[in-house]
Amino acid sequence: MFRDKRYVLVCTNERAADHPKGSCTNCGSLEVRERMKSLLEEKNLKSRARILATSCMDVCENGAVVCVMPDNVWYGGVRPEDAEEIVEKHLENGEPVERLLIPEEMSGLSLFG
Numbered sequence: 877m878f879r880d881k882r883y884v885l886v887c888t889n890e891r892a893a894d895h896p897k898g899s900c901t902n903c904g905s906l907e908v909r910e911r912m913k914s915l916l917e918e919k920n921l922k923s924r925a926r927i928l929a930t931s932c933m934d935v936c937e938n939g940a941v942v943c944v945m946p947d948n949v950w951y952g953g954v955r956p957e958d959a960e961e962i963v964e965k966h967l968e969n970g971e972p973v974e975r976l977l978i979p980e981e982m983s984g985l986s987l988f989g
């Protein structure tokens with residue numbers, strides 16, 4: 877059921893390294909996604925959350941971007957070493973990781989609002 881499961885959208889959009897908008901892949905999002913997937917497996921949380929690769933969510937300046945739905949929580953500047961904290965605090969215990977939140981005015985809330 878959608879209500880009982882979180883969907884973690886990890887932007888894996890890729891652009892050339894010198895592109896002015898940058899890209900989440902250049903900020904390590906592929907490693908973030910793989911680390912989160914491994915953690916869900918290790919912690920036997922696959923029935924509670926699913927990691928999904930997405931294209932650009934239009935908040936590129938905050939890469940690597942991760943969005944947790946249906947909570948509508950947006951994380952930016954996420955690095956592979958942050959994956960464990962997101963999984964443990966947010967996906968296991970329902971508490972967003974405050975230090976990684978994208979300010980509401982900069983997030984992609986409008987994509988879903």
Ligand code: FES
Binds near residue numbers: 939
């Ligand atoms: S490249 Fe990730 S949000 Fe645009």
